[in-house]
Amino acid sequence: MTQSTESRIEHLxxxxxxxxxxxxxxxxxxxxxxxxxxxxxxxxxxDPQFRGHxxxxxxxxxxxxxxxxxxLKIGTSCSYVEKxxxxxxxxxx
Numbered sequence: 001m002t003q004s005t006e007s008r009i010e011h012l013x014x015x016x017x018x019x020x021x022x023x024x025x026x027x028x029x030x031x032x033x034x035x036x037x038x039x040x041x042x043x044x045x046x047d048p049q050f051r052g053h054x055x056x057x058x059x060x061x062x063x064x065x066x067x068x069x070x071x072l073k074i075g076t077s078c079s080y081v082e083k084x085x086x087x088x089x090x091x092x093x
Contacts, residue, residue, distance in 0.1 A: 007055075009062045018063040020055055028055040030063045030081070039067045040075025060084045064091050 007027070009020045020028040027050040031043040041063065046056045060081055067074055073093050076082035085091045 007058070009059060011063075011066055018059055018066070020059040020062075022050060022055075028059045030059050030078070032063070032075075034072075037072050038075050039070075039072045040077050041081040042075075042077040044078050044080040056080060057084065061088075 007020060007022055009018060011018050016032050016034065018030045018032075019026055026047065028046040029044070030041055032039050032041045034040070041060070044056055044060060061084075064074055064081075064085075068091075074081075074085065074091060076085050
């Protein structure tokens with residue numbers, strides 16, 4: 001069976017989630033809660049079959065860029081997002 005390597009990322013505001021799909025399969029996501037102008041990322045998951053391909057970094061970078069474009073501050077309750085922001089100072093508030 002051949003897996004599609006085509007990826008797409010969607011912001012799903014009703015679910016408070018950014019989702020990365022490989023083909024039609026949800027491969028990774030970043031969940032958040034929002035209070036005022038703070039979007040706090042509290043959970044990031046990569047499906048085990050897609051780990052090791054940098055998808056968590058892709059979804060987090062996309063989510064943080066979108067958050068900044070919306071003029072919101074970034075919260076880092078998720079340890080992965082906290083580590084990502086520490087390694088990429090351009091995302092610090």
